[in-house]
Amino acid sequence: MKRRHLGRALAMVIFVAVVVSYFIPLPYYVTKPGMAKELAPIIKVEDGYKESGDFKLTTISMGEANVFTYGLAKLMKYWDIYREDEIRGEEETDKQYEMRQLQEMEGSKVKAIISAYREAGKSYTPIYRGVYVYGIVAGLPAEKVLEVGDRITEVDGQRFTSSKQFIHYVSGKRAGKTLKLEIIRDxxxxxxxxxxxxxxKTGKVGMGIVLVDDVAVKTEPKVTIDTAKIGGPSAGLMFTLEIYNQLVKEDITKGKDIAGTGTMDENGNVGPIGGIHQKVVAADKSGAEVFFAPNEKGEAGSNYSVAKKTAEDINTDMKIVPVDTLQDALDYLEKMKK
Structure with missing residues (x-):
C-alpha cells in the first residue's frame, strides 16, 4: 500500500515538474518549420486576373524557449535554438521586436508593389508619410518620449519628403535644443x-532614434495586401510575383504550386533571409513543386546552396531555383512547362 502511495506521489511530482518547466521561460528562442501560405486569398488587385496555380509565402514558427521546447529542439531535425541577443536587438523589448517585424513587413509590401507595377507597366505613385521609429538608443531623452512604431510626421511644424531631409534638419541643431514633434501612435x-x-557612438547631434522612411503607394488599379500579424521582410519576392500575376493576362503559375522566399527592393533585387532550411521543409510539406531561393550571386553558404542541400536531405522532388532578381524568377516561369 505504501509503495502504491509513493508511486502516485512520485508521478504527481513528475507531472508538476513538467507543467512548471513548460511555463518557465529560458533566455533562448526556438524556431522550426512553419507554413506555406497561399497568397491569392490575401492579395487582391482590383479586377485582377485569376490564376490556375498558386504562389505561396513560407514562414518559420518561433517562440520563447522553455525547458520542454529547448530539450525537444535538441532532438528534432530542422529545429534551431537561438540566444535572445541573436533575435532581439540590444535592450529591445518583445513589443519593440514585434513592432519592428510588422514594420519590415509593411516595407516589404511597398517594395513588392512598386516592383510588380513597374514590371507590369502599371501606374504607381510613392507617397512619403514621415519617419518611422525603427529603434531607440538607450539612455537618450527620446527613450522616455518615443516608442518603436511611432511615425513622426512633423518637426517644428515642418513636413519632409525623405528621411534625408529630416536628418539634415535635426543634425543642424545644437545639443540641448528641444524639438516639437507631431507623431502618429496607434x-x-x-x-x-x-x-x-x-x-x-558618433558624437553628432540627434534624437537617438533608428529610423526608416514610412512610404505608402497609390496604384492604378488598386491593390490590397492583408498580412494580419505576419512579420518580417522575407515574403517580398513572393508578394511581387503574386501581384504581377494578377496584373498581367498571362498566368505565369501555369497551374503549378510555387513557393519561395527572399526580400525585394524597389529595383527588383532579391535579398537573403534567415531560416531558409526550415522554409524548404514547410514548402515541401505543402506540396510545392517549385521553390525560389535567394542566390546571393553564388556566394559560398548562400540561401540557395543551403536550400538545395536541405532539399537533397529531405529527398524532395521540389525544384530549387536560384534567383538574384525578380527577372530571374520571371525568366524561369516563362520557360517552365505546364
Whole structure:
C-alpha cells in the first residue's frame, strides 16, 4: 500500500515538474518549420486576373524557449535554438521586436508593389508619410518620449519628403535644443517634445532614434495586401510575383504550386533571409513543386546552396531555383512547362 502511495506521489511530482518547466521561460528562442501560405486569398488587385496555380509565402514558427521546447529542439531535425541577443536587438523589448517585424513587413509590401507595377507597366505613385521609429538608443531623452512604431510626421511644424531631409534638419541643431514633434501612435495624432543630445557612438547631434522612411503607394488599379500579424521582410519576392500575376493576362503559375522566399527592393533585387532550411521543409510539406531561393550571386553558404542541400536531405522532388532578381524568377516561369 505504501509503495502504491509513493508511486502516485512520485508521478504527481513528475507531472508538476513538467507543467512548471513548460511555463518557465529560458533566455533562448526556438524556431522550426512553419507554413506555406497561399497568397491569392490575401492579395487582391482590383479586377485582377485569376490564376490556375498558386504562389505561396513560407514562414518559420518561433517562440520563447522553455525547458520542454529547448530539450525537444535538441532532438528534432530542422529545429534551431537561438540566444535572445541573436533575435532581439540590444535592450529591445518583445513589443519593440514585434513592432519592428510588422514594420519590415509593411516595407516589404511597398517594395513588392512598386516592383510588380513597374514590371507590369502599371501606374504607381510613392507617397512619403514621415519617419518611422525603427529603434531607440538607450539612455537618450527620446527613450522616455518615443516608442518603436511611432511615425513622426512633423518637426517644428515642418513636413519632409525623405528621411534625408529630416536628418539634415535635426543634425543642424545644437545639443540641448528641444524639438516639437507631431507623431502618429496607434492611429492617434500626438504632440511630443524631444530634447536633442550628442549620440554616444558618433558624437553628432540627434534624437537617438533608428529610423526608416514610412512610404505608402497609390496604384492604378488598386491593390490590397492583408498580412494580419505576419512579420518580417522575407515574403517580398513572393508578394511581387503574386501581384504581377494578377496584373498581367498571362498566368505565369501555369497551374503549378510555387513557393519561395527572399526580400525585394524597389529595383527588383532579391535579398537573403534567415531560416531558409526550415522554409524548404514547410514548402515541401505543402506540396510545392517549385521553390525560389535567394542566390546571393553564388556566394559560398548562400540561401540557395543551403536550400538545395536541405532539399537533397529531405529527398524532395521540389525544384530549387536560384534567383538574384525578380527577372530571374520571371525568366524561369516563362520557360517552365505546364
Amino acid at each position: 492611429k492617434q495624432a500626438l504632440q511630443k517634445e524631444v530634447q536633442l543630445a550628442k549620440l554616444p
